[in-house]
Amino acid sequence: MSGQNAPAIQTTRLGKRYGSVWALQDCSVSVPRGHVSALVGPNGAGKTTLLKILAGLSAPSTGEAAVLGRVPGQTGDFLDSIGYLAQDVPLYKRLSAEDHLRLGAHLNRRWDASAARGRLAALRIPADRPVATLSGGQRAQVGLSLALAKRPHVLLLDEPVAALDPLARREFLASLTEAAADGDLSVIVSSHLLHDLERVCDYLILLAASRTQLCGGIDDVLAAHRVMVGPRRDIADAGRGFTVIKSTQTTRQTRLLVRLDRAVLDPSWAVTEVGLEDIVLAYMGERSTLAASPLTVIGPAR
Amino acid sequence: MTIEVLKQSISFQLSPDSGVPAYLQLVQQVKQALRMGILDVGDKLPTVKEVVAEVAVNPNTVMKAYWQLEHEGLVEGRQGVGTFAVRRPAGPPPGTQLRLARRLEAWVGTARDAGLDDEAIESMLRATLSGARAENIA
């Protein structure tokens, strides 16, 4: 299925193996159009691998992937629809930002450099010096501008703000959300900085142990998880009927972070909401009881 | 000193750790501007794009805030033109606020006598507010 109704990205049991090591296994996600999605997970969870497969730079070992209904590959239509920014923002060191913008016009069918030039000017980034002389934050803005000048429908960003100082990070995210506000742009951005992601993203893909643990709207994720605190009791008993993500036992107390499948009726539990960061950490942690099914889709059924 | 000059009518600030959802903070800041007369009836609110460029927040969050304001009858969105303020938020009648403050003082006194400290009182207040909010939205 391609066209207006296709999800921004969709993968079905996607797997990628390097030698004998599986960088990604059994990854199934589906993200509708129009969202800014956070791709989170520990190092080595397969975030970069997933983004490279979606960008057509890597071929899957098993399973399938689709971007806007198209299989990632070397076709003009596919390449026109995506924008990709790799980690460390690779640019041609001796060329200037303006050089990059001019060359992009030759390499792409759709190209709108005016917004890019405007943004770089507003941020006072010199467009005529070799990009090797720019700071990390400035290079990231150049990279983002190049990706956006393609007018892509799906933008894939791999840890774009990891090496940036707080101001550069804020400016980058503002540029990103501004572009998303223009409409018809879906963004997948991977990052470790959950704080930033929480305000900029409204969708979440969580990978851990190279598998998908969560995939859903952030509001839905928050609504579906709770922390239950109560007197110490047997976890297997207490957790029945819930999907327990993380449990903490002390001498007097039991604390469970659960995904609600039903209401909590037992009054001996104090039930509170829980923040996104704690939810994500619970899924990522070693001492967590990972959800039984590899795919956890929260929200409206597909 | 950092100076920012923007072309939109009001500016926003988000406190991510306040426990209040981002879109509600935006709603509150618009209401405050209306209450204080900074925004007048008929004034244009910043566009989604302008808010997002300043505050680096998801565009859907801004749209949610504006929908909430529209739902409460305070603003009106006009297709292709923008979002405009149409009404000032109703404040409580003058005496009511004073009466409520006195009752709150008395309640706090009772709670303290019962042994609750400030933190317990705050957490109870927050839970009640978020419960009420959930009921409002549902």
Next chain:
Amino acid sequence: MNALVWRLHRNQAYIAGAALVALGALLLITGVTMTREYHAFLASCAAARSCGHAGQLFAGDGAVTSLVDATMAVPLLFGLFWGAPLLAREFEDGTHNLAWTQGVTRIRWLNHTVLWPLLAAAGWGAAMAALVSWWRHPENAVGAPVRLATFTFDIQGIAPVAYAVFAVALGIAAGALFRRVLPAMAATFTVFAGLRFLIAEYARPHYLTPVSRSYPPFSDNAAPHGSLVLSNATLGPRGQDYTAGLGFQQVPAACRGNATGQLNSCLASHGFHTQILYQPASRFWAFQGIEAGTFVVLAAALVAVAYRMVLARDA
């Protein structure tokens, strides 16, 4: 895509262009002088019947001759500085992730990226070979140094074009394999130098079956002028090798009493002869064709390998 390739490599193109112009100027100036000297010499030696000494004519041209000989290193320079970094630097810097997510397909990117340096190397190599061949013309006419000999063979004719294309293709393949500039350069250097040496030393002398001739024993300069002598042996009637010298015991009894002048003809009549294996000078262009063809075929194979590695592997 052409704009991108040009923009990325234009500095190298300028440098190579400037070097070619400088070399060309130098060779043209000195070459014209050499040609004039040669014609003057021909005019004078024809009268004095001393043209056989022409080989000494250009012996003292020093620095320029060294520079011309040094052009033998140019194909390797192309391989190291145009070929090896071409793909290796893209992978090392990660810019292939940028280039391959623009609107050009990977194969179109590869076509343009690889084609232009190969063409440029071929063009530069041809220009240089033409210059050197023209400059060498007077020397070649007198047959010294021998055109088929290593070093002189390698810098004129069409072989330099093939070497340049091969070196660039080798660098490109090394870059596709190692994906790092320094290992690619090291591999290019090693394989290029090694292969050129092996072919020049062991294969080239035998491209065509050498001509074999017998001469009276202990003759000097028996091979025709300008040919490449592969071996020169003095043999006895039953094939014994007396190249190192003939002891008194080995001289047949009948010849022992002869004076030196008649000794050689006496030995000849007893079956002693000098056997020479050589490649005649006239085979120069045939050899050039075989050598150039070999390296061009190798270059094509390397380019094919590079394509396979780039298209089949992940970014």
